[in-house]
Structures are given as structure tokens and as C-alpha cells.
Amino acid sequence: LRFYLKRVEALEPQLHALLRLNPRAEEEARAVEQRLAQGEELPLAGVPVVLKDNLCTRGLETTCASRILEHFVPPYDATVVERLREAGAVILAKANMDEFAMGSSTEFSAFGPTRNPWDLQRVPGGSSGGSAAAVASGMAPLALGSDTGGSVRQPAAFCGVYGFKPTYGRVSRYGLVACASSLDQVGPFARTVADLALLSDRICGHDPRDSTSLKAEPGFTRALGERPALTVGVVRESVQAGNSPGVLAALENFRRVLEAEGVRFVEVSLPALEYALATYYIAMTAEVSSNLARYDGTLYGLRVAGQDVTDTMRKTRSAGFGPEAKRRILMGTFALSAGYYDAYYGKALRARARLKADFEQAFAHADVLLTPTSPFPAFKLGAKTDDPLSMYLSDIDTVAVNLVGLPGLSLPAGYEEGLPVGMQLIAPPLQDERLFSLAQIFE
Ligand code: GLN
Numbered sequence: 001l002r003f004y005l006k007r008v009e010a011l012e013p014q015l016h017a018l019l020r021l022n023p024r025a026e027e028e029a030r031a032v033e034q035r036l037a038q039g040e041e042l043p044l045a046g047v048p049v050v051l052k053d054n055l056c057t058r059g060l061e062t063t064c065a066s067r068i069l070e071h072f073v074p075p076y077d078a079t080v081v082e083r084l085r086e087a088g089a090v091i092l093a094k095a096n097m098d099e100f101a102m103g104s105s106t107e108f109s110a111f112g113p114t115r116n117p118w119d120l121q122r123v124p125g126g127s128s129g130g131s132a133a134a135v136a137s138g139m140a141p142l143a144l145g146s147d148t149g150g151s152v153r154q155p156a157a158f159c160g161v162y163g164f165k166p167t168y169g170r171v172s173r174y175g176l177v178a179c180a181s182s183l184d185q186v187g188p189f190a191r192t193v194a195d196l197a198l199l200s201d202r203i204c205g206h207d208p209r210d211s212t213s214l215k216a217e218p219g220f221t222r223a224l225g226e227r228p229a230l231t232v233g234v235v236r237e238s239v240q241a242g243n244s245p246g247v248l249a250a251l252e253n254f255r256r257v258l259e260a261e262g263v264r265f266v267e268v269s270l271p272a273l274e275y276a277l278a279t280y281y282i283a284m285t286a287e288v289s290s291n292l293a294r295y296d297g298t299l300y301g302l303r304v305a306g307q308d309v310t311d312t313m314r315k316t317r318s319a320g321f322g323p324e325a326k327r328r329i330l331m332g333t334f335a336l337s338a339g340y341y342d343a344y345y346g347k348a349l350r351a352r353a354r355l356k357a358d359f360e361q362a363f364a365h366a367d368v369l370l371t372p373t374s375p376f377p378a379f380k381l382g383a384k385t386d387d388p389l390s391m392y393l394s395d396i397d398t399v400a401v402n403l404v405g406l407p408g409l410s411l412p413a414g415y416e417e418g419l420p421v422g423m424q425l426i427a428p429p430l431q432d433e434r435l436f437s438l439a440q441i442f443e
Contacts, residue, residue, distance in 0.1 A: 001029045001090055004048045007139045008093070017114045017124070017133040018093040019053050022060055029090045042088025044202065049084055050134045050143040053094040054101055055186070056175040057081055060091070064177050065109035066099045068320025069301040078175020079210070080144060080186050080203045087202050092140050095130030099322045100292065101146055101179040103127050104154060104394040107385050108324040115381070116158060118419055122378040125155030125394075128189070132159040135189045142199050143189040148179045149280050150373075150398025152187035153410035157373035157422025160412045162196045162439070163189050167429050168405030169214035172207030180287035183280075183402040193411075193440045197221045200432075216430055223433035224440055232258065232425075232438070233268035233366025238397050244376040246416020251372060254413050254423050254442060261441050268362040268369060272354040273400055279355065280399035281392060282335050282348035288325075289332030295320060327388060356404045363428045368438055371397045373410040373422035397424060407432035411439045 005025075012018055022028070025048070032046050051057065054064045056074035058081075063069045081091065098108040106114040106129025114129045116122040117137035124133040128145025132155035135143045145152040147165035156163025164187050171186040178184065188199040197220035204218035232255075239251065255265055297303035297316030304315040321329070335344040362369060374397060384391040401408040406426055413423040427434045 001025060001046060001048050001092070004092060004140055007137070011137050011139055014120060015115050015117060015133050015137060016112055017096055017130040017137070017139065018050065019063065019065065019096050019111060019130070020061060021093045022091045025090055025092055032088045032090060035088065043198065044084065045088035047089050047142060048092035048140050049089045050093050050095050050131055050140040051081065051091060052097050052128050052131050052145045054097060054146055054177040054179070055081055055144060056177065057091060057094065060094065062094065062177070064100045065097045065111055066320065066322065066325065067110045067302060068295045068316070072301045074175070076175065079172035079207045081175065083202050093134070095128070095134055095143060097130055098127035099325050100177070100288070101127040101148055101151055102288070102324050102328055104150070104391055105379070105384065106130060106155070107381065108322060110322050113381060116378045118160065119378065122380055122419070123158065125158030125378060127151040129155045131189050132156055132161060132163065135159070135161050135191060141191070142195060144203070145187055145189060146176055146179070147185050147187045147402065148183045149284060149402050150395045152189065153373050153398050153408055153422070153424060154394060156189055156410040157420065158378040160420030161189055161191055162193060162412070163187060163410045164196055164200060164435070165401065165408045166200065166204060166432050167214070167407045169212050170204045170216060170218070170430070170432065172210040172213050174207055174209040178291040180284040181291060182287060183284060185402070193436055193443050194221070194224060197224055197436050214430070219433050220436055223436045226437050227441070228434065228437055230367040230434065230438055231264045231266055231365070233266050233362055233369045235273070235362070235369055235371045236267050236269045237271070237273045238371040241396065242375055243372055244416060246377065246414065246421050247372045247375060250414030250421040250423060251370070254370070257442055263438070263441065266366055268366055270355070270358040270362055270400070272351065272358045275351045276355060276400040276403060277392060277396055279348045279351040280395070280403055281331070282344050283352065283403065285328045285332030286335050286345050287332070288328045289336065292325065292329055352403050355400055359404050359406065367427070368434055369426040371424045371426070373397055373424040377416045377419035377421055401426055405429060407435060409435040409439055411442060413442070
């Protein structure tokens with residue numbers, strides 16, 4: 001813990017990856033020492049972990065990087081936080097993020113952007129950019145983020161670390177502040193596959209407090225010793241779509257390395273992938289508009305008093321939400337409004353079903369699918385903040401995985417002009433462990 005606190009002191013002023021340190025970290029580490037002395041077996045004894053600031057921590061402010069939740073102190077721990085504590089981990093800090101996990105660069109934080117440790121003029125990706133930058137810079141060995149449309153995998157790729165989005169339902173969402181509930185999943189960051197497995201083994205598992213939680217026991221560390229004969233399906237549509245030269249080179253290299261290790265490659269097609277981004281931005285904004293209705297100045301966080309109830313809500317929400325949160329609430333409310341429901345939301349649901357069928361088809365020919373994690377490496381700060389559509393295009397390779405609830409893993413796969421490039425592996429539902437077996441061969 002002291003080692004990492006020193007790293008934080010040296011690096012945090014330039015990176016701004018963290019929103020606040022846990023003031024009780026040393027005290028909590030000492031309590032872990034006590035438990036060890038009493039003979040408890042703690043798989044993460046004393047290991048510092050950084051948490052995205054949308055994971056509720058008892059007694060420690062949780063803001064989702066939003067003014068509307070500034071000073072909000074949860075009365076309970078999220079299930080994943082509880083599990084980490086049980087395993088002996090020490091919560092080091094809460095990480096910066098795009099407000100309410102909406103964004104691809106961490107520039108939509110109400111508390112200022114995080115910078116990419118590889119190049120301070122560039123973004124770390126998002127929305128879990130603080131968690132990714134903290135692990136990449138060695139301010140923490142492990143971190144948790146959340147992934148609604150790529151928010152663990154894309155920043156992992158931009159920062160040159162491993163990031164994993166489990167099958168929907170494998171990690172409890174209890175205590176994760178809701179963004180788009182049918183897509184949200186907590187996911188880990190680490191610098192090695194073994195560390196990623198260690199953390200995944202802790203956070204996955206059934207939780208009766210989340211009605212979408214699945215009864216599947218995690219076996220990530222176990223999977224590392226396994227060498228199953230796997231066929232990898234290269235997704236034609238995502239290889240053809242405007243990738244930068246370094247990304248294509250990394251894809252080719254990945255294939256060469258694994259072929260030399262006896263892994264078979266085939267080409268697969270996902271025809272409905274061209275509708276994934278449009279489908280995602282209808283489905284996710286619809287859910288966001290509903291989930292964010294609870295921030296009205298009565299129960300949580302900010303309250304700007306007005307003349308009456310409606311005026312108080314209007315003033316609180318106008319002052320409390322940033323520009324991207326407002327844009328998504330407006331889009332989602334529009335998509336769900338009477339008369340438009342079938343044209344937008346209903347159509348998005350049908351597209352989602354087609355995408356699912358496409359994946360099922362592809363998995364008939366391959367055990368794991370391969371795409372880049374992002375078509376390009378980290379971009380410059382400010383490059384996309386005024387152009388929402390170009391920001392949304394950063395998610396082109398990741399959103400389909402959430403729409404279908406699949407597990408996806410981003411691994412560091414090369415460099416383009418000194419910036420890290422990531423590849424994405426996708427498995428069928430509940431076959432998450434397969435991704436780790438494969439990633440370890442490349443590592
Ligand atoms: N970048 C995507 C978005 O803005 C994904 C966000 C996420 O996964 N939380 O919606």
C-alpha cells in the first residue's frame with residue numbers, strides 16, 4: 001500500500017486518474033494484517049485496488065463524476081466491493097470517469113479530464129479512463145470499471161492494459177450506479193492475464209441482491225493452465241471498417257503469433273453489425289433517461305431549491321447534469337415518447353435480436369471471435385468533445401458485445417507511433433474463461 005501511495009503522490013498530479021483517496025486505507029490494511037495473523041486465508045491480502053466512482057463504497061463519497069452526486073456518501077458497499085474486502089483487498093482510491101459512465105474519453109467528468117500515461121496530450125479512453133490510467137501508470141496493480149458499451153475494454157486498449165467485460169449476469173450490479181441496466185457489467189483491469197484472472201475469480205458469482213445475477217461459478221485462474229484447441233473467427237465487417245494501419249498490423253501479428261501456436265483461424269460474418277452503433281445509442285439512451293430520473297433533488301446529492309416541486313427538479317437537474325448526460329436524457333426521452341416508441345425503441349429491440357442471431361451463427365464456426373478493440377489508438381484531448389457522433393464512433397467495435405450480453409476481453413497487442421493498440425476477443429455466453437486461455441497464449 002505504501003509503495004502505491006508513493007506512486008500516486010508522484011504521478012497523480014499529471015494524470016488526474018483519481019477523484020479521491022480512501023482516507024482509511026492504512027487503517028484497513030492494518031485490519032487485514034490482523035486477519036492474516038489470525039490465520040485467515042486472504043487471496044488478495046493487502047492488495048490495493050482502485051474503484052471507478054460509480055461503485056458504491058460505504059462511508060466514502062461516490063459521485064459518478066457528476067455535480068448532481070457531489071458529496072453523496074453511500075450507506076452500503078456494492079457487492080463487488082464487499083467481495084474484495086472479504087478477500088483482503090484494500091480500497092486505495094475512487095477513479096475518475098465520464099459522468100455517469102457516458103463517454104469514450106473521460107473528458108465528460110465534471111471534475112476535469114484524466115490524461116493518458118503514454119502521452120499526456122491524449123485521452124485514456126472512457127468511460128473508465130481513471131481506472132485504466134491508474135493501472136497503466138502503476139498507481140495500482142488492479143482496478144474495477146464498468147462496461148455498458150465498451151467502457152472497460154476501450155480504455156484498456158488506449159492505456160495498454162488488460163480489460164475484461166464478463167457475460168451479462170456474471171458480476172452482481174448491486175451497488176453499481178445504474179447507467180443502462182440491460183447493458184451494464186462491472187469489469188476488471190490488470191497488467192497481466194494472471195492478475196486479471198485473480199480479480200475476476202473474486203468478483204464473479206451469484207448474488208441474490210441482483211435479480212439478473214447468474215448461478216455460474218468462476219474458474220478463471222484454473223483456465224490459465226488449460227490449452228483447449230480453439231478456432232478463432234476473424235469478424236469480416238470489423239476488419240474492413242476504417243481501421244488505422246497500426247491496428248491492422250497488430251491484428252495480423254496477433255494472428256501470426258497464435259497460428260504458430262497451433263490456433264486455427266477462420267473468417268466469420270456478422271451482417272447486422274452495421275446497425276450495432278445505432279441500436280446501442282437508442283437502447284442505452286432510453287434506459288439512461290429512465291435511470292437518471294431519480295436525480296431530482298429529493299433523495300440524493302444536489303438540491304437547488306425552486307419555487308415549487310417542479311421548479312426545484314428543473315433547477316437541480318439543469319445545474320447538476322453536464323452536457324453529455326443532458327444530451328442522452330433528451331435522446332432517450334425522445335426515443336421513448338408516445339408515437340415514436342415503435343419507430344425507435346421497438347426497432348432497436350428488433351435489431352438487437354438480429355445481432356444476437358448473427359453471433360449465434362458465427363459461434364457455430366468459431367469458439368472465439370476476434371476484432372480490434374477500437375479502430376484507432378488514443379486520440380488527443382479535445383479532438384472529439386464538440387462532435388458527439390465522432391465520439392460515438394469510438395465504440396464501433398465494442399457495443400455489440402453488450403447488446404448481446406457476451407463476454408469480451410481487450411488485450412495489449414502492439415503499438416502505433418508509440419501508442420498502445422488493443423485486440424478484442426469475444427466468447428459465447430458463460431464461456432468467459434476461454435478468453436483467458438487464449439489471451440495467455442499471446443502474452
Ligand atoms: N462509450 C460508450 C458510451 O458512451 C460506452 C460507455 C460505457 O460503456 N459505460 O455510451
